[in-house]
Amino acid sequence: MPRVEKTKPRRRLDSAAARELILDATEKRLVVAGPSGIRLQEVAADAGVSHPTVLHHFGSRELLVQAVISRSLQSISGAIVEAIARSQGDETQAEAIVESVATTFEKTGHARVVLWLALEGYAIDGSGGGLKDVVEATHAMRLARSKKSARPTRDDTARTVVLAALALVGGAVIGSTLLQNAGLVGDARSGVQFRKWLARLLIAHFDAS
Amino acid sequence: MPRVEKTKPRRRLDSAAARELILDATEKRLVVAGPSGIRLQEVAADAGVSHPTVLHHFGSRELLVQAVISRSLQSISGAIVEAIARSQGDETQAEAIVESVATTFEKTGHARVVLWLALEGYAIDGSGGGLKDVVEATHAMRLARSKKSARPTRDDTARTVVLAALALVGGAVIGSTLLQNAGLVGDARSGVQFRKWLARLLIAHFDAS
DNA sequence: CAGACTGTTGACAGAGTTGTTTATAACCCC
DNA sequence: GGGGTTATAAACAACTCTGTCAACAGTCTG
Numbered sequence: 001m002p003r004v005e006k007t008k009p010r011r012r013l014d015s016a017a018a019r020e021l022i023l024d025a026t027e028k029r030l031v032v033a034g035p036s037g038i039r040l041q042e043v044a045a046d047a048g049v050s051h052p053t054v055l056h057h058f059g060s061r062e063l064l065v066q067a068v069i070s071r072s073l074q075s076i077s078g079a080i081v082e083a084i085a086r087s088q089g090d091e092t093q094a095e096a097i098v099e100s101v102a103t104t105f106e107k108t109g110h111a112r113v114v115l116w117l118a119l120e121g122y123a124i125d126g127s128g129g130g131l132k133d134v135v136e137a138t139h140a141m142r143l144a145r146s147k148k149s150a151r152p153t154r155d156d157t158a159r160t161v162v163l164a165a166l167a168l169v170g171g172a173v174i175g176s177t178l179l180q181n182a183g184l185v186g187d188a189r190s191g192v193q194f195r196k197w198l199a200r201l202l203i204a205h206f207d208a209s
Numbered sequence: 210m211p212r213v214e215k216t217k218p219r220r221r222l223d224s225a226a227a228r229e230l231i232l233d234a235t236e237k238r239l240v241v242a243g244p245s246g247i248r249l250q251e252v253a254a255d256a257g258v259s260h261p262t263v264l265h266h267f268g269s270r271e272l273l274v275q276a277v278i279s280r281s282l283q284s285i286s287g288a289i290v291e292a293i294a295r296s297q298g299d300e301t302q303a304e305a306i307v308e309s310v311a312t313t314f315e316k317t318g319h320a321r322v323v324l325w326l327a328l329e330g331y332a333i334d335g336s337g338g339g340l341k342d343v344v345e346a347t348h349a350m351r352l353a354r355s356k357k358s359a360r361p362t363r364d365d366t367a368r369t370v371v372l373a374a375l376a377l378v379g380g381a382v383i384g385s386t387l388l389q390n391a392g393l394v395g396d397a398r399s400g401v402q403f404r405k406w407l408a409r410l411l412i413a414h415f416d417a418s
Numbered sequence: 419c420a421g422a423c424t425g426t427t428g429a430c431a432g433a434g435t436t437g438t439t440t441a442t443a444a445c446c447c448c
Numbered sequence: 449g450g451g452g453t454t455a456t457a458a459a460c461a462a463c464t465c466t467g468t469c470a471a472c473a474g475t476c477t478g
Contacts, residue, residue: 012425012474034328037245040466050427052467057425061466115324118383119243130390158391159406163376165387170379174327178374181339182367197368201414208413221444221455249436259457261437266455270436 019057019067021047026068031109034116035065069113069122076110077130084137095199101168102195111172135161142206152209160202167198228266228276230256235277240318243325244274278322278331285319286339293346304408310377311404320381344370351415361418369411376407 013021025046029038040061044051058064083100087093105111117124139157146152171178171191179194180186222230234255238247249270253260267273292309296302314320326333348366355361380387380400388403389395 010426010473015425018425034243034245036243039464041464049425051465052428052469053426055467056427112328115379115382116328118386119321119325119328124383124386124390131387132390132392135391155393156406158388158393159403162384162387162391162393162403163372163407163410165391166376166379166384167372169383170324170375173324174333174378175371175375177327177333178340178371179367181333181341182344182371182374183341184364184367184371194368194371197365198372201372204417205410205413208417219443219456223445224455227455248434250434258455260435261439261458262456264437265457 015057018049018053022049022054022057022064023068023071026064027072030065030068030072030116031112035069035120035122038065038068040064069117072110072113073125075108076114079104079108079110081133084134094203095196098164098168098195098199099192102172102191105168105172111169114169115173131158131161131165146206146209150209152206156209160205164198164202168195171195224266227258227262231258231263231266231273232277232280235273236281239274239277239281239325240321244278244329244331247274247277249273278326281319281322282334284317285323288313288317288319290342293343303412304405307373307377307404307408308401311381311400314377314381320378323378324382340367340370340374355415355418359418361415365418369414373407373411377404380404 022043025043026038028046029043038061040051040054043064044054047054054064055061058067080101083097083104086100087097114124135154135158138161139152139154142152142157171194175191175194176186176188179190184190184194231252234252235247237255238252247270249260249263252273253263256263263273264270267276289310292306292313295309296306323333344363344367347370348361348363351361351366380403384400384403385395385397388399393399393403
């Protein structure tokens with residue numbers, strides 16, 4: 001019986017498509033395990049390639065990590081800016097904005113990414129104005145709505161935005177734990193209620209100034 | 210020339226002392242690198258022992274991690290409860306409480322630990338009531354101070370405590386990054402100002418109900 | 419079709435990590 | 449002091465991970 005030489009079929013992608021496949025798989029891993037939890041073999045298996053292929057396209061593990069972090073941060077920036085833009089000028093939609101950002105965080109796991117990067121010491125460059133744009137938009141909205149006598153400072157608005165960001169980013173990671181720990185239920189609905197409450201608190205702060 | 214047998218001096222600690230030395234070294238590593246970043250050899254070197262000694266006392270790497278996590282969580286719980294107790298009954302000391310907890314987080318790195326545990330999927334049992342005690346104390350304080358007409362719910366107090374916790378825990382890790390990103394300076398003083406502002410916001414919320 | 423270019427992969431090397439084995443040294447009790 | 453107990457560590461084993469190398473296989477151009 002003559003030996004049948006197995007011809008192993010190989011798919012061949014162009015560089016850009018292969019890189020994207022690999023980056024997608026890497027980002028999945030980044031969300032659940034953080035930068036230090038990224039393994040070349042695991043990423044490669046998930047992307048359907050061998051691990052030397054990953055190294056061929058990205059040079060080294062560290063360069064791959066840098067690439068996926070860079071892409072994720074851009075994605076985060078974009079999502080937030082979009083959420084703000086969708087309800088531009090309507091201050092009463094604070095609840096909607098907060099919920100929208102929270103939902104995006106939930107779906108993409110990007111809040112986890114932000115915290116993981118911070119914990120592991122990676123620089124977080126929002127690739128653009130970052131929160132500054134959010135602060136500007138919020139402050140303009142606020143000035144338009146406030147009474148003449150009141151004179152909210154930009155710093156006050158900035159701190160409010162930072163507080164909202166902390167609540168949303170932190171909430172995405174330890175929100176349910178904290179709510180449960182504080183005697184509230186801690187399920188998904190409880191999170192929604194908390195965010196509604198938060199939005200009203202922020203608006204009340206704006207109105208009280 | 211007769212061979213001089215080197216007698217290597219060995220210090221010998223009792224089990225409890227050795228465990229504590231090792232746990233201290235492990236906690237240092239836990240704060241900066243998270244549970245998955247703990248390395249037996251590194252911990253052993255820092256504690257001044259060999260890595261089999263660590264295994265002798267704790268059985269396995271995972272049991273060591275469990276032990277240090279358990280100890281850290283107890284310590285966190287204790288620190289917060291203590292900060293609350295120190296200013297019991299005086300609502301106007303909200304600034305002091307917030308700053309005290311923030312300072313403790315800064316010194317011990319325990320806020321980092323909490324987030325890291327959450328990210329890596331470890332259960333966070335406050336070893337006791339957790340935030341529930343804080344909520345109870347805060348709510349009692351609040352009821353005593355509020356007008357009769359106002360009827361703040363316990364849930365509202367709980368959410369306020371959760372918000373403060375999110376701001377403090379998150380702030381310890383990404384606070385300066387966010388402040389800087391929002392157009393504020395982002396140095397240590399800016400953090401203090403933010404927490405003062407936060408304390409006033411929380412009090413204002415209580416007074417407005 | 420010939421040949422260059424490049425994406426792809428199996429096999430291997432080297433470093434690092436956890437855990438085991440075995441011998442030694444300190445301490446305690448009789 | 450003798451003997452048992454236990455803390456300690458050197459040496460080793462097994463495994464995992466990153467990175468290299470050489471060979472293979474699509475794709476495109478002449």
